[in-house]
Amino acid sequence: MNSQCVIIGIAGASASGKSLIAKTIFEELCRDLGTDQIGVIAEDAYYRDQGHLSMEQRVLTNYDHPKALDHELLCRHLQALKTGEAVEIPTYSYSDHTRMADTIKMTPKKVIILEGILLLTDPGLRGLMDASVFMDTPLDICFMRRLARDVAERGRTMESVMAQYTETVRPMFLQFIDPSKQYADIIVPRGGKNRIATDILKARIQHLLAK
Numbered sequence: 001m002n003s004q005c006v007i008i009g010i011a012g013a014s015a016s017g018k019s020l021i022a023k024t025i026f027e028e029l030c031r032d033l034g035t036d037q038i039g040v041i042a043e044d045a046y047y048r049d050q051g052h053l054s055m056e057q058r059v060l061t062n063y064d065h066p067k068a069l070d071h072e073l074l075c076r077h078l079q080a081l082k083t084g085e086a087v088e089i090p091t092y093s094y095s096d097h098t099r100m101a102d103t104i105k106m107t108p109k110k111v112i113i114l115e116g117i118l119l120l121t122d123p124g125l126r127g128l129m130d131a132s133v134f135m136d137t138p139l140d141i142c143f144m145r146r147l148a149r150d151v152a153e154r155g156r157t158m159e160s161v162m163a164q165y166t167e168t169v170r171p172m173f174l175q176f177i178d179p180s181k182q183y184a185d186i187i188v189p190r191g192g193k194n195r196i197a198t199d200i201l202k203a204r205i206q207h208l209l210a211k
């Protein structure tokens with residue numbers, strides 16, 4: 001069976017507004033399609049399991065390098081959803097730096113919004129997307145938002161956020177994420193509250209569904 005499943009990929013720097021725009025599109029499209037017909041998948045859920053490593057080893061991982069993520073599993077899950085099969089999405093703990101025991105069942109959807117920093121670096125994932133987006137928020141703004149968010153929500157200290165940003169987040173953005181912008185169909189300036197970009201994406205999804 002090849003069910004209708006529109007997949008939109010949203011990439012960009014950490015704290016560029018990917019989750020916010022994904023959530024806005026999700027909530028607004030739910031009103032038309034129903035909550036069971038649209039889903040959001042975060043690439044972060046596919047960070048590799050590090051249960052076999054000590055906490056001292058886990059903090060040394062470069063979480064902004066493509067190899068930190070299990071894109072193969074994400075690809076398999078998207079292919080399964082496209083063929084009408086349900087999947088078990090992993091859950092991830094930013095404070096323990098590893099997968100949690102629970103998974104979340106996702107049933108097939110008409111629309112899947114994927115969001116994550118490194119999505120557009122992977123040809124397999126790009127090939128599964130019906131449209132791709134890059135959130136082009138200035139890096140200094142992203143850094144300020146990440147600092148506030150990671151201290152408030154991800155159990156980090158200001159010092160650890162600043163060190164990680166200098167050692168891996170910024171260099172990996174320049175090496176992998178920013179060059180992947182070339183693969184985006186739509187480039188969104190300013191961040192997750194860009195109303196016109198949100199409307200354009202919603203209209204494109206509606207157009208793909210009507211085909």
Ligand SMILES: Nc1ncnc2c1ncn2[C@@H]1O[C@H](COP(=O)(O)OP(=O)(O)O)[C@@H](O)[C@H]1O
Nearest residue numbers: 014015016017018019020145149190191192193
């Ligand atoms: N345009 C914006 N104006 C103000 N705050 C924003 C804007 N876009 C995103 N944010 C905030 O910045 C933080 C990071 O955004 P988020 O969507 O979580 O980023 P990402 O998913 O790209 O890491 C969140 O607290 C979010 O509410």
Ligand SMILES: Nc1ccn([C@@H]2O[C@H](COP(=O)(O)O)[C@@H](O)[C@H]2O)c(=O)n1
Nearest residue numbers: 013014015044047063064094097117169
């Ligand atoms: N254990 C981890 C795993 C990931 N990160 C950081 O998360 C960022 C990606 O998530 P966004 O919601 O910000 O897009 C990425 O830049 C990793 O550095 C982490 O700090 N710890």
